[in-house]
Amino acid sequence: MFYRPEDGHGLPHNPFNAIVTPRPIGWISTRGRDGSDNLAPYSFFNAVAYVPPQVMFASTSAKPDRDGTKDSVANIRETGVFCVNIVEYAMRDAMNQTSGPWPRETDEFGVAGLEKLDCETIACSRVAGTPAALECKLTQILQLPGETNFVVFGEVTGVHMRDDCLVDGQLDVTRFQPLTRLGYRDYARITDVFSLARPGEK
Structure with a gap:
């Protein structure tokens, strides 16, 4: 089939998310100006640069x-910082709990029964026990076409990695099985890894 998004797809559910898969999940923790903590997962998330290291996530x-956005973006506008917690398969249910439409005063760490730890380089909480966490300072927020589409960019100022996930000096994703987002209500976990050398590499 072929369809133009502006005309609709005629299917029971939008296939767009199922086409662009798998997507890493950025479990974004933020703190408001009033000191309240928030935690929410975003599957429009990725790394975008090496030097300096930078990441992005989109709220849609x-x-x-x-006022036209969600708690994460609102908090980042106020404080200029956020933390990206990497989601492992073992934390899938806790991650899902934090995705609910909770009121702004709700602390999703508590809703999901998660322990908080302080970040080192920013004034923000992170999820204890995650395989990795990226402390970030806001660089810019861009509004995309559409009323509620915002992309948040941040520079990584601190990196946490769980010791048991490091093998021979490398982060071994099979140790924690990253959770990825597919379409609809579907997710996947990474269990099999293979390597490919680029042309010209030794």
Whole structure:
């Protein structure tokens, strides 16, 4: 089939998310100006640069109590920092709990029964026990076409890695099985890894 998005697809559910898969999940923790913590997963997330290291995530909907966006973007606008917690398969249920449409005053760490740890380079909490976490300082927020589409870019100022995930000096993803987002209600975990050398590499 072929369809133009502006005309609709005629299917029971939008296939776009199922086409662009798998997508890493950025479990974004933020703190508001009032000191309240927030935690929410975003599957429009990725690394975008090496030097300096930078990441992005996109928020594409809004809450009635957040003036055209969601808690994460609102908090980052106020404080200029956020932390990306990497989601492993073992934390799938906790991650899912934090995806709910909770009121702005809700602390999702508590909702999901998660322990908090302080970040080292920014004033923000991170999820204890995650395979890795990236402390970030905001560089820019871009508004994309559409009323609630915002992309947040941040420079990584601190990196946490769980010791048991390091093997021979490398982060071994099979040790924690990263959770990835597919379409609809579907997810996947990474269990099999293979290597390819680029042309010209030794």
